[in-house]
Amino acid sequence: MSKSIWLTDEMKSFSPIQDNLESDVVIIGGGITGILSAYLLSNEGMRVVLVERDRLFHHTTGHTTAKLTAQHALIYNELIGHFGLENAQKYYQSQVEAIQFVRELTNKLQISCQLEQQDAILYTNDDKNKQKFEQEATAYQQLNIKGEMQNSIPFEIPHKCGLSMAQQAQFHPVEFLRTIVEKLIENNVKIYEETTAVDIDYGNKTIVRTAHNLDISADHVIVATQFPFYEGQAFYSTRMYPSRSYVLGITTNQPYPGGMYLDIDQPKRSIRTVQHENETIWLVGGEAHKTGQYDKENTTPYHDLENFCSQYLHVKDWKYQWSAQDFSTLDKVPYIGSINKQHPNVYVATGYRKWGMTNSIVAAHILSDSIMQRDNPYKELFKPQRFHADPDIKKFISYNSNVTKEFVTGKLNVDENNKLEPETATKMKVDGQIVGVFKDKDHKIHAVDTTCTHLGCECNWNNAEKTWDCPCHGSRFNYDGKIIEGPATKNLKQVDI
Ligand SMILES: Cc1cc2nc3c(=O)[nH]c(=O)nc-3n(C[C@H](O)[C@H](O)[C@H](O)COP(=O)(O)OP(=O)(O)OC[C@H]3O[C@@H](n4cnc5c(N)ncnc54)[C@H](O)[C@@H]3O)c2cc1C
Ligand code: FES
Structure with a gap:
């Protein structure tokens, strides 16, 4: 399966810096x-x-997944509570102007990027969240946001209710x-x-x-x-933490009803479509977890997303899969x-x-x-x-203690039996030092010091992407230790075993 649907090989490239x-x-x-x-x-x-x-x-x-929307999950009731009505209004207005900016620029520069208007729809299958949806709908009214509660969404996916935001957009970024x-x-x-x-x-x-x-x-x-x-x-x-999410691009045996969807329960699911090479590709995202901290056993985020698609979306063909991460601030x-x-x-x-x-x-x-x-x-x-003290402090402490733990305990997660199947990785003790070891499909061993070169946290193996991911601030390295994404700027040290 290919990687991201958005990227192609024939993109213009630029040379590295040559002078001061x-x-x-x-x-x-x-x-x-x-x-x-x-x-x-x-x-x-x-x-x-x-x-x-x-x-x-x-x-x-x-x-x-390139939804252009001000519906950033359930946020406005919380923003009103933490930042006040005026600031919540500003947040919303800033996003509306951003969407308008894309509309105007696309028009001005005649950009062909599949920009189209779509409603954004949140949904939940959890009775406990129904009240949160109602509070969010009230916040929409306070902020003059066009949107309403929905009794149903046009999929067989189990759900109790939805909340729409009208006249949002999607595009090809x-x-x-x-x-x-x-x-x-x-x-x-x-x-x-x-x-x-x-x-x-x-x-x-x-x-x-x-x-x-x-x-x-x-x-x-x-x-x-x-x-x-x-x-x-x-x-x-x-003050920030990284979260990784996974996306599948599929074709299905059912027409798309329109709209951009987001399930706010755990695990979250996101759905939109894009036209690509004369086909309608459904982009189905989710399985978010803190980078470097995926703790389900005997599965991967891609497997779980595939199961969801097979169960509810009448899959015809599997076309794309990819993952990426973004950061959240404490408020x-x-x-x-x-x-x-x-x-x-x-x-x-x-x-x-x-x-x-x-x-x-x-x-x-x-x-x-x-x-x-x-x-x-x-x-x-x-x-x-x-x-803004009140909402931040509790999360600040709990998140910070989680990061502190990652500095120390990752090192203890060692496979003492040293049994390793091809295409898997583990941590082993080599001459008293803990080493991350990956065995490729040709049984070649790739060993690295898994201490992150940013601030020294212990990286963990991401079996879905075959990478060493740092749980503290999201640096990622391939199995040979080569840096894939920062904030680290140096590779992991290779270890000769
Ligand atoms: C799975 C997923 C789905 C998403 N879907 C949506 C959506 O539907 N709608 C929405 O609004 N948002 C969505 N987002 C969020 C959105 O995609 C990101 O917030 C946005 O792309 C971030 O853009 P950026 O330019 O800040 O970062 P990036 O695109 O990551 O760009 C940062 C660049 O900095 C470079 N860099 C890093 N360190 C250095 C260095 N030391 N020197 C030089 N260069 C460096 C990196 O190589 C990278 O290219 C999604 C995110 C994810 C993970
Ligand atoms: S210690 Fe900061 S990204 Fe690893």
């Missing part, structure tokens, strides 16, 4: 956040450099962004792929150091790498703005909680307005330095 550079703005991260920030700033006449560790949109942006990248080239944005930023230093200008030992100096730096590879001593590692609102008080010219945009198609657009606008010294109505709400 100087610019007005350097943007690190070539996902939707980085690309749209580069677009807005280069339209303002700023000289922009965009660096990407791998290839443009090949990480979460190329593995999303990579087709959309490819046109924007052409505009970046026209705007003389300098784009470098396979270029990893490893540190930020401060002098007359701010300096981004790269793994090539070449530097980029700039007046402003945007860190759009999901988890910030550079934290500026602002403790993002204790569920992204961190967008200056990374810390000392360095207001270095910005982050992260913690989209799997709603980054719209939140990235909110971020691109807040950050470009900040750099252009313009006001933005949403700046304060998303400011990373905000502190």
Whole structure:
């Protein structure tokens, strides 16, 4: 089965950085956040450099499900409770404007990206959640959101009730962004792929150091790498957590009734369709778990999703499967703005909680307005330095103790019998040292020190993707220790056994 439906082989590539550079703005991260920030700033006449560790949109942006909606699961009743009615209204309004931005840009640049209007629908099969749906529907009324409770959804999937939000949208994110990248080239944005930023230093200008030992100096730096590879001593590692989700692309023997669906029970399920090579492909997502902490035995997230599809969706053919991750902040609102008080010219945009198609657009606008010294109505709400004590503290403590545990206990999860089937991995003691060992299909052994090169947590094996995943801040490595995603910037150490 192929990987993500959105990515194709014939995408334009860009060479790695070759010289030291100087610019007005350097943007690190070539996902939707980085690309749209580069677009807005280069339209303002700023000289922009965009660096990407791998290839443009090949990480979460190329593995999303690309619903463009303000219906971010059950959120508005909670936002009103924690942030007040005015801020909840602002959150909603920022997402509505983001969807409108895609509509207008698609129209203006004549982008062919399957942008279409769809209602978004939440559903639950748990009686206990019915009350939460009713509270959320009341919040919709308070915020003038068009939507209503539904008695049923048009699938055989067990459910008790639904809640719709009208006139949302879906699109093909990579087709959309490819046109924007052409505009970046026209705007003389300098784009470098396979270029990893490893540190930020401060002098007359701010300096981004790269793994090539070449530097980029700039007046402003945007860190759009999901988890910030550079934290500026602002403790993002204790304020965010990564969650991984899985997606299947299938064809079915039933017509699609329209709409974009999300089950809010555990395990969550997401459904939408996309037209691809003259077929209607259903994208069915779910099985989310904290990265590096999948604890079901004798199954994988893909198997469980397949079982769900077989049971309820009349599957004709299995076409695609992929997985990706995103980060949540402790109060569920992204961190967008200056990374810390000392360095207001270095910005982050992260913690989209799997709603980054719209939140990235909110971020691109807040950050470009900040750099252009313009006001933005949403700046304060998303400011990373905000502190809302009551909802955060309990989660802060419980999540933090979970991370602390991962620093220590992962090492104890050792297979003492040293029995290993092909295509599986385990941890073994080799000369007293704990080593992660993968046996490939040709019985070749690949051994690595599973201590994460970011802050030293112990990585765990992800059997669905054959990767070593770090439970603390989501760095991932292949079975040879090569880094797949950060915040780590170095590979795991290979061990010779
Ligand atoms: C399974 C799944 C489904 C989702 N579905 C939806 C949806 O339906 N609707 C929605 O709104 N949102 C959805 N999301 C969320 C959305 O896809 C993400 O929030 C969004 O794509 C994040 O974009 P980004 O640009 O911030 O990050 P990314 O796309 O991950 O881009 C960050 C880039 O930074 C690069 N990078 C990292 N470190 C460095 C470094 N040190 N130097 C240089 N480059 C670096 C990475 O290689 C990467 O390309 C989903 C997420 C997942 C996981
Ligand atoms: S990602 Fe931070 S310690 Fe591994």
